[in-house]
Amino acid sequence: MGRTLSEKVWDEHVVRSAAGEPDLLFIDLHLIHEVTSPQAFDGLRIAGRTVRRPDLTIATEDHNVPTVDWDKPIADPVSRTQVETLRKNCAEFGVRLHPLGDVEQGIVHVVGPQLGLTQPGMTIVCGDSHTSTHGAFGAIAFGIGTSEVEHVLATQTLMQAKPKTMAVTINGSLPPGVTAKDMVLTLIAHTGTGGGQGYIVEYRGQAIEELSMEGRMTVCNMSIEWGAKAGLIAPDQTTFDYIEGKPEAPKGADWDAAVAHWKTLVTDADAEFDEEIVLDASEMTPFVTWGTNPGQGVPLGASVPYPADFADAQDRVAAEKALQYMALEAGTPMREVKVDTVFVGSCTNGRIEDLRLAAEIIQGHTVDPDTRLLVVPGSVRVRLQAEAEGLDAIFKAAGAEWRGAGCSMCLGMNPDTLAPGERSASTSNRNFEGRQGKGGRTHLVSVPVAAATAVRGTLSSPADLEPFEKGASHPPQEPPVTVGSN
Amino acid sequence: MEKFSSHTGVGVPLRRSNVDTDQIIPAVYLKRVTRDGFEDGLFSAWRNDPTFVLNNEAYAAGSVLVAGPDFGTGSSREHAVWALQNYGFKAVISSRFADIFRGNSGKAGLLAAQVDEKVVQRLWDLLEESPGTTVTVDLESRTVRAGEGVDAVEDSFDIDDYTRWRLLEGLDDVGITLSHADDITAYEATRPSWKPATL
Numbered sequence A: 001m002g003r004t005l006s007e008k009v010w011d012e013h014v015v016r017s018a019a020g021e022p023d024l025l026f027i028d029l030h031l032i033h034e035v036t037s038p039q040a041f042d043g044l045r046i047a048g049r050t051v052r053r054p055d056l057t058i059a060t061e062d063h064n065v066p067t068v069d070w071d072k073p074i075a076d077p078v079s080r081t082q083v084e085t086l087r088k089n090c091a092e093f094g095v096r097l098h099p100l101g102d103v104e105q106g107i108v109h110v111v112g113p114q115l116g117l118t119q120p121g122m123t124i125v126c127g128d129s130h131t132s133t134h135g136a137f138g139a140i141a142f143g144i145g146t147s148e149v150e151h152v153l154a155t156q157t158l159m160q161a162k163p164k165t166m167a168v169t170i171n172g173s174l175p176p177g178v179t180a181k182d183m184v185l186t187l188i189a190h191t192g193t194g195g196g197q198g199y200i201v202e203y204r205g206q207a208i209e210e211l212s213m214e215g216r217m218t219v220c221n222m223s224i225e226w227g228a229k230a231g232l233i234a235p236d237q238t239t240f241d242y243i244e245g246k247p248e249a250p251k252g253a254d255w256d257a258a259v260a261h262w263k264t265l266v267t268d269a270d271a272e273f274d275e276e277i278v279l280d281a282s283e284m285t286p287f288v289t290w291g292t293n294p295g296q297g298v299p300l301g302a303s304v305p306y307p308a309d310f311a312d313a314q315d316r317v318a319a320e321k322a323l324q325y326m327a328l329e330a331g332t333p334m335r336e337v338k339v340d341t342v343f344v345g346s347c348t349n350g351r352i353e354d355l356r357l358a359a360e361i362i363q364g365h366t367v368d369p370d371t372r373l374l375v376v377p378g379s380v381r382v383r384l385q386a387e388a389e390g391l392d393a394i395f396k397a398a399g400a401e402w403r404g405a406g407c408s409m410c411l412g413m414n415p416d417t418l419a420p421g422e423r424s425a426s427t428s429n430r431n432f433e434g435r436q437g438k439g440g441r442t443h444l445v446s447v448p449v450a451a452a453t454a455v456r457g458t459l460s461s462p463a464d465l466e467p468f469e470k471g472a473s474h475p476p477q478e479p480p481v482t483v484g485s486n
Numbered sequence B: 001m002e003k004f005s006s007h008t009g010v011g012v013p014l015r016r017s018n019v020d021t022d023q024i025i026p027a028v029y030l031k032r033v034t035r036d037g038f039e040d041g042l043f044s045a046w047r048n049d050p051t052f053v054l055n056n057e058a059y060a061a062g063s064v065l066v067a068g069p070d071f072g073t074g075s076s077r078e079h080a081v082w083a084l085q086n087y088g089f090k091a092v093i094s095s096r097f098a099d100i101f102r103g104n105s106g107k108a109g110l111l112a113a114q115v116d117e118k119v120v121q122r123l124w125d126l127l128e129e130s131p132g133t134t135v136t137v138d139l140e141s142r143t144v145r146a147g148e149g150v151d152a153v154e155d156s157f158d159i160d161d162y163t164r165w166r167l168l169e170g171l172d173d174v175g176i177t178l179s180h181a182d183d184i185t186a187y188e189a190t191r192p193s194w195k196p197a198t199l
Ligand code: SF4
Pocket: A062, A063, A107, A108, A109, A128, A130, A346, A347, A348, A406, A407, A410, A411, A428, A429
């Protein structure tokens, strides 16, 4: 019988396998950041161990860093200590670090792919659950805890029980204006937050093949949000074109050898998955969350659901609690929900393609006077590219805040947080209670929905905006104020 | 790591599903560079609520948490496990754990005991009716026990054999793996030269 893509990649990395024990897997790339690594380096020091493969390890500063005044010392002393601890550890153990102020600094999951370090067929881990992002290249990539970070530092391996396999096949094409984010939010609402648990998932089908690498990363990024161990996509020409020429991509004969191998990384026709889900992309629409986990979502054109509509008792209680926390009334059209802050950024939607899309929609409009729009590039490279293309000028002209690179309001570990009771539309990946600041209320949205929402002040899609023609002498003065319908 | 064979302590009924890692410990508490002191942040958003279970004196000394399904979803932060341990919890019982949380628990020595949903319900009822009741989680026999008489709960729990063995022996994973260093070296010799390096 044939093997699935993930089984092929897994098998290639087994260092040791014994009955009754998890496999010992070799790790090709270990990504590190300041929050989940200090205790791991401490563990090495206490045991008198070294980093086995500093040449397969790379660190950056992202979770804790400020997105304003990033050229000055970090104001919060506790954050500063954590960042300085990373710097000391990297210096002591010989690990490459891209610190604040470095041109390669940024969110760890944006940095790996843009350096070309993320390649098909690899095993990639990081003390961060959104490591699943790198699966977009056909790699097995997953998040680990700090004890495992220490294990990888010391041994370059991990003990892992082989997960089951699942295929998510998405047929058809996404309608115009519907994005990879809507696709994955639709999927999670379909499966629930525990639906992928215990599985490595392969996303496939026409709609997946038609996605750009950025779109594929958005889908794989949110694998963890429905509980999957990892999510991956078979590498194809889109993948190869993205990697070619990146700083750490193979060159010359190495490139040819690599591509020849990468082309074998597909699920065999006679391979079997333990589970399969099939969805149709052509029926998808802009999708937003109303609750406090990523599975609590509906189409933008729908209304806040009634808890009584949930068949499962646990879901009903969860919905009641979520509506209370979110201060939403069942039956309210999602388009009437007023938003205080819009956040465009994160490892889900903070890449250059995302910023281009947001700028295209915002151009010629202004941000609603009662709403603030925060645009946070995923990395310094993304920021510089956006500035070279004049995107920052478009955002600033519309009244948005243009920031430095980092995780920022995705998790509110730096000063970028929601105030208690504040409501956001966010392109990030988690709408947990308090995720963006204590008492903050988060609606997860796609980039086009975020941009349109910033203009109108209520959850909206670009279709709700008055068209703006580039070069027209009289761009619309006022955004429309009527509530859109679908 | 300390050996874990059996633990008996006051059970705490946390009647919630989908308790994600941001609820267990919000990001602002993750700035410490040590493994201790995280009890401050445990369930921080709920601690101000006088009706929250941990604010009830009867459960204050609790060491066995009984939670709804999908406990520990979200982030990979091991700080969630440390926060529970720093507060005094030795075991968490739920009908479903998020993978990374379960893994982190095993590594850090917190017992994540997976039981049938009905067992969670019965434990909740028992612990709410008689606050302060103790729960025993016996790793040797993989059983949870609580209460007496007609309301007594006794059932088996799931944990994978390997994690059980490591917890029972109190073994350090890195030490086990380093005993296979030759296998790692042999594997490294087979890696293609075009694989990327950071240095
Ligand atoms: S952007 Fe958000 S989800 Fe991504 S690594 Fe940073 S904190 Fe985690």
